[in-house]
């Protein structure tokens with residue numbers, strides 16, 4: 001089982017890289033942001049509930065996130081592994097995920113941290129807002145989301161560093177180059193765990 005967390009500020013390219021990683025390693029891609037946006041588009045009860053937070057650039061409360069993630073993950077327990085994208089975003093979420101995965105004997109393998117400079121993040125978020133139509137991709141909300149990231153999510157880097165699971169990747173390079181580096185990190189992990197045999 002390969003369980004990955006992809007971690008980075010809004011605009012760091014987590015979503016793009018996660019889709020490519022899921023495809024290559026045959027993992028179940030669980031993006032909490034994507035899940036919530038779909039519910040918002042469909043106008044479901046959950047969608048209307050989370051919209052209040054997302055449109056303000058705030059985090060959705062932990063109970064809702066954990067409940068929905070648990071539900072989605074339980075449907076895919078037969079998958080060769082997961083890539084968690086946009087989750088965990090708070091310490092409570094990270095600790096709950098660890099407890100859950102430990103109980104199942106399938107702990108997080110690696111935490112991939114995508115590093116991008118702040119100026120570049122703004123440029124990307126605002127550029128993306130023009131075509132994505134995402135309600136939270138405006139200048140003011142982007143600033144708030146970055147602050148929320150710094151206050152509530154960035155501390156998780158210390159949490160995962162303490163477990164020796166962080167791999168930092170420079171996310172300023174072109175998409176394919178970033179992807180190559182992520183694959184190298186994953187393959188190195190798999191070889192070290194002897195999941196991929198080394199050719200002598």
Ligand code: ADP
Pocket residue numbers: 009010011032033034036053054057058059060061065085086087088089090093136145
């Ligand atoms: P980005 O990383 O570009 O902000 P996401 O798609 O990951 O985009 O998240 C969009 C929004 O969805 C967040 O700003 C937040 O309001 C909500 N959200 C997504 N995942 C979580 C989570 N794990 N905990 C709380 N809120 C979340």
